[in-house]
Amino acid sequence: MTFLDQLRDAERKNGSMLCVGLDPEPSRFPGAWKNDAGRIHDFCAAIAEATADIAIAFKPQIAYFAAHRAEDQLERLVNTLQRVAPGVPVILDAKRGDIGSTAEQYAREAFDRYGADAVTLSPFMGFDSVEPYLRRPGKGAFLLCRTSNPGGDDFQAQRLHGLPGQPMLYERIAELAQGDWNRNGQLGLVVGATYPAEIERVRSLAPTLPLLIPGVGAQGGDAAATVRAGWREGGQVVVNSSRAILYASSGADFAEAARTAALATRAQLQAGRA
């Protein structure tokens, strides 16, 4: 089963476009787990158990593990996710991008070591830096396109004067990902929920690609507006929220509170389809 099949099935089964972002920060853990980096796996596992039937995907952010020398916990976590949420794909947020030979190693890391179903990539270094990931049948790769941060303007909103129509950089990335670069139908795009007009533009240039959309919750993006801008029949959206779900409560009820927050976000997202 390919990553895209998994996404479609998870959307149908869980009635959801919500991706639960796993950005574990020990200083925000509840009770006796606070500041205990040895509990990163357990914290994320509790969140996953509480949201397994509400999520279209889980997105662990690798820096939150590597910063605490907790890569072994990330390996265990992906196994746990597969057990507690079978069929819900795992997107490893690694934002990799390097020359082909190094990209092969990053692909091994994401898909063989961690067992992820998809990965986030920076397309800055061009097609040969993306291609090694596409040699993995069925795996997905989301290219950064129009990111959620204000500094995204610095490059992504600049016009490419040498190309017909002088597209902005993010428009060109969307065109390539929908077209020439998408050799085996494995690509998707990352677009920030903080820029609904750009989501709409990306959707018009890339009508069938899955869009990974972070920026609802802690970054203030509007969930329903995001879905209205990006979701189409045959064009999925995977809307990520991390901190607003993970840290909905800092008490013993953190998993329950995460579930409540995830349910509310899922409902707001579904409202955008009405």
Ligand SMILES: O=C(O)c1cc(=O)[nH]c(=O)n1[C@@H]1O[C@H](COP(=O)(O)O)[C@@H](O)[C@H]1O
């Ligand atoms: O690729 C990403 O996931 C990503 C792209 C982007 O443009 N903006 C963005 O916030 N992200 C990630 O999405 C998550 C957002 O977290 P919250 O703001 O807590 O919901 C973080 O893990 C970010 O690294």
